[in-house]
Amino acid sequence: MPPTQALSAPQKALLKLGLGRDIDLALHLPLRYEDETRIVKLRDAREGDTVQIEATVTASEIAYRPRRQLVVTVDDGSDTCVLRFFSFYPSQQKALAVGTRIRARGELKGGFLGWQMVHPTCRAADGDLPDALTPVYPTSASLPQSYLRKAVLGGLKRAELSDTLPPGFAQEIGLEPEWDLRRSLAFLHQPTPDTSLAALEDRSHPAWQRLKAEELLAQQLSQLQSKRERARLRAPALDTVRTEPVQALRPAQGERNLPLHERLLAALPFQLTPAQRRVSEEIARDLARNVPMHRLLQGDVGSGKTVVAALGAAIAIDAGWQCALMAPTEILAQQHFGKLIGWLEPLLAPRGQRVAWLTGSQKKKERGEMLQLVASGEAALVIGTHAVIQDQVRFRNLALAIIDEQHRFGVAQRLALRGKANSGQDGLACTDVEEPHLLMMTATPIPRTLAMSYYADLDVSTIDELPPGRTPVVTKVVADSRRDEVIERIRGQLAQGRQVYWVCPLIEESEALDLSNATATHEALSAALPGVLVGLLHSRMTPAEKKAAMSLFTAGTMGVLVSTTVIEVGVDVPNASLMVIEHAERFGLSQLHQLRGRVGRGAAASACVLLYSSGDGGRLGETARARLKAMVETADGFEIARRDLEIRGPGEFLGARQSGAALLRFADLATDTELLDAARRQAPLMLDRHPALAEKHVTRWLGGRQDFLKA
Numbered sequence: 252m253p254p255t256q257a258l259s260a261p262q263k264a265l266l267k268l269g270l271g272r273d274i275d276l277a278l279h280l281p282l283r284y285e286d287e288t289r290i291v292k293l294r295d296a297r298e299g300d301t302v303q304i305e306a307t308v309t310a311s312e313i314a315y316r317p318r319r320q321l322v323v324t325v326d327d328g329s330d331t332c333v334l335r336f337f338s339f340y341p342s343q344q345k346a347l348a349v350g351t352r353i354r355a356r357g358e359l360k361g362g363f364l365g366w367q368m369v370h371p372t373c374r375a376a377d378g379d380l381p382d383a384l385t386p387v388y389p390t391s392a393s394l395p396q397s398y399l400r401k402a403v404l405g406g407l408k409r410a411e412l413s414d415t416l417p418p419g420f421a422q423e424i425g426l427e428p429e430w431d432l433r434r435s436l437a438f439l440h441q442p443t444p445d446t447s448l449a450a451l452e453d454r455s456h457p458a459w460q461r462l463k464a465e466e467l468l469a470q471q472l473s474q475l476q477s478k479r480e481r482a483r484l485r486a487p488a489l490d491t492v493r494t495e496p497v498q499a500l501r502p503a504q505g506e507r508n509l510p511l512h513e514r515l516l517a518a519l520p521f522q523l524t525p526a527q528r529r530v531s532e533e534i535a536r537d538l539a540r541n542v543p544m545h546r547l548l549q550g551d552v553g554s555g556k557t558v559v560a561a562l563g564a565a566i567a568i569d570a571g572w573q574c575a576l577m578a579p580t581e582i583l584a585q586q587h588f589g590k591l592i593g594w595l596e597p598l599l600a601p602r603g604q605r606v607a608w609l610t611g612s613q614k615k616k617e618r619g620e621m622l623q624l625v626a627s628g629e630a631a632l633v634i635g636t637h638a639v640i641q642d643q644v645r646f647r648n649l650a651l652a653i654i655d656e657q658h659r660f661g662v663a664q665r666l667a668l669r670g671k672a673n674s675g676q677d678g679l680a681c682t683d684v685e686e687p688h689l690l691m692m693t694a695t696p697i698p699r700t701l702a703m704s705y706y707a708d709l710d711v712s713t714i715d716e717l718p719p720g721r722t723p724v725v726t727k728v729v730a731d732s733r734r735d736e737v738i739e740r741i742r743g744q745l746a747q748g749r750q751v752y753w754v755c756p757l758i759e760e761s762e763a764l765d766l767s768n769a770t771a772t773h774e775a776l777s778a779a780l781p782g783v784l785v786g787l788l789h790s791r792m793t794p795a796e797k798k799a800a801m802s803l804f805t806a807g808t809m810g811v812l813v814s815t816t817v818i819e820v821g822v823d824v825p826n827a828s829l830m831v832i833e834h835a836e837r838f839g840l841s842q843l844h845q846l847r848g849r850v851g852r853g854a855a856a857s858a859c860v861l862l863y864s865s866g867d868g869g870r871l872g873e874t875a876r877a878r879l880k881a882m883v884e885t886a887d888g889f890e891i892a893r894r895d896l897e898i899r900g901p902g903e904f905l906g907a908r909q910s911g912a913a914l915l916r917f918a919d920l921a922t923d924t925e926l927l928d929a930a931r932r933q934a935p936l937m938l939d940r941h942p943a944l945a946e947k948h949v950t951r952w953l954g955g956r957q958d959f960l961k962a
């Protein structure tokens with residue numbers, strides 16, 4: 252490839268799609284196919300079929316009712332058909348002049364007036380028909396389908412595709428030997444016209460089986476490789492059974508023998524739930540080992556992950572090390588800071604230790620002081636946003652890194668936090684430590700079976716119960732036209748001294764999408780609720796403004812908080828009892844669930860109103876309806892995750908959630924379980940017996956994306 256600046260726009264677009272290598276192009280498979288190999292006579296067609304016809308234009312005119320459109324009538328000798336275009340260029344109109352012979356491809360609709368096609372693909376009827384199905388590739392706006400097709404075929408021709416499956420594997424899982432990688436790819440890029448589109452679509456064809464098996468094997472190999480690499484690394488063993496406090500600057504007299512985490516437990520205003528106790532023990536066991544922990548703590552919104560994190564931090568601090576906690580937003584970091592300070596500072600202060608705070612919006616002087624605290628080790632606990640992983644931040648001895656809402660962070664950021672161990676480079680006490688322990692927390696759980704089989708390299712702890720005394724949130728789906736009733740309901744809650752969230756999807760009115768404007772809603776609500784402080788929170792505000800709005804709400808002074816989705820994660824105001832989500836149909840299921848989790852945190856009965864607007868057609872899309880229905884029917888985060896999986900499919904699920912890049916493109920974890928099991932059994936054998944082949948296989952399939960799998 253030439254240097255980037257010399258690349259054309261489509262070449263750049265190729266790189267952006269991750270299609271830099273020949274093999275990447277060869278593995279970029281079509282989304283679907285169009286059958287342009289056959290001409291269908293209108294007489295033989297059925298309503299609803301997508302067909303290609305060859306016909307002569309007999310009339311062409313622009314009509315104005317019910318709206319401006321180009322109406323072209325064609326005749327194929329067996330019948331006539333009307334082609335309608337609601338948007339068109341003059342050049343298209345010219346190409347469809349009376350007398351021209353064309354091929355038109357589209358969905359046939361019947362009706363009183365005979366056959367019709369709306370926006371068919373048309374071309375002049377010259378040249379032979381193609382002899383293979385036409386592939387349609389996933390692409391981006393700046394990369395035309397025709398350019399991509401040529402690039403893919405070129406890549407396929409050049410790519411090195413020798414067999415990398417270990418001996419015996421193909422037979423073991425019943426792959427058909429004649430379908431090797433090259434033939435499978437060639438076939439899927441250009442299937443012969445006699446191929447059943449159904450076999451291609453449900454991915455049951457032997458060529459698909461081959462690719463899915465190869466992909467799953469690559470994924471399992473890569474996971475196992477990183478697991479083995481990690482097992483060779485060293486981390487400090489943080490033992491909870493303590494005789495002497497190590498390195499506490501001033502050990503408090505009299506408390507010498509009571510571990511910090513036990514003192515924290517004793518000071519909490521509540522008892523841990525059994526689930527919290529169980530996961531805390533799992534974490535403590537990992538921390539006591541001298542290999543780095545790599546654990547995902549999943550638990551529904553409000554299940555109490557923060558205190559579990561605090562207990563882990565206490566163990567690390569007690570053993571004389573530092574702990575860092577990184578949260579995706581300043582507000583969330585702020586909340587953690589408040590909670591953890593409240594819990595830990597009274598215990599740390601007598602030891603001469605502090606909690607440091609790092610965010611992007613900090614004043615230079617304050618930041619300098621904090622960096623100093625972190626570098627000297629005086630700050631035993633460091634809390635903040637992305638600022639925690641910036642270059643200037645040097646830890647004296649970081650042993651535990653905790654990432655909250657981990658799916659909101661990119662892989663690079665997670666890797667950077669891990670790289671912070673020993674960043675002080677003062678050679679003190681930690682020269683042989685390469686990695687901190689890593690605890691990732693998430694409220695968007697991966698269904699358990701999926702997590703276990705897919706993430707060979709990740710240990711998973713699950714909090715599967717909520718603290719006692721929570722009243723379930725009642726969820727209602729309400730049409731936007733009934734806003735007034737919702738406002739009435741808000742008045743009712745405010746009269747009882749409760750507080751209300753109102754969430755809008757976007758900050759600015761966009762012409763294309765008729766989304767409510769948070770600012771306009773804020774004004775409307777302020778006008779409708781005289782005497783009530785209605786606040787506004789959106790992503791364009793400065794951190795200081797956000798903080799100010801948030802603290803008014805937390806203090807109870809503000810009755811209603813209108814917000815864009817910035818409050819999505821972690822906000823904890825137990826007095827809030829009503830959550831209104833506007834344009835709920837535009838949110839993802841797990842996002843809705845997270846938002847709903849902001850209420851129902853106290854003992855008061857709480858409700859969530861999902862306002863939807865069905866637009867012109869008066870009907871919601873099918874998936875939007877499925878999401879809203881799921882919200883009404885269940886409040887269980889795992890059930891929500893399962894439904895989300897059902898609605899969206901696992902590829903997208905894992906991709907978007909866990910890495911920002913889809914990791915599995917071909918295999919489907921819900922249905923390809925046998926292939927996954929086989930790949931899981933094979934991976935360790937292959938790494939041991941055929942390490943070079945394994946390396947080649949992983950590089951071919953994952954190339955530069957391996958880091959995604961390891962983080």
Ligand code: ADP
Nearest residue numbers: 521522523524551552553554555556557558718
């Ligand atoms: P999340 O898992 O969503 O991060 P939090 O850690 O914010 O949940 O906890 C939600 C609320 O529940 C907090 O106010 C927290 O102090 C409280 N909490 C946590 N554990 C318990 C418990 N065992 N009993 C009662 N309240 C608890």
Ligand code: MG
Nearest residue numbers: 556557655821
């Ligand atoms: Mg949380």
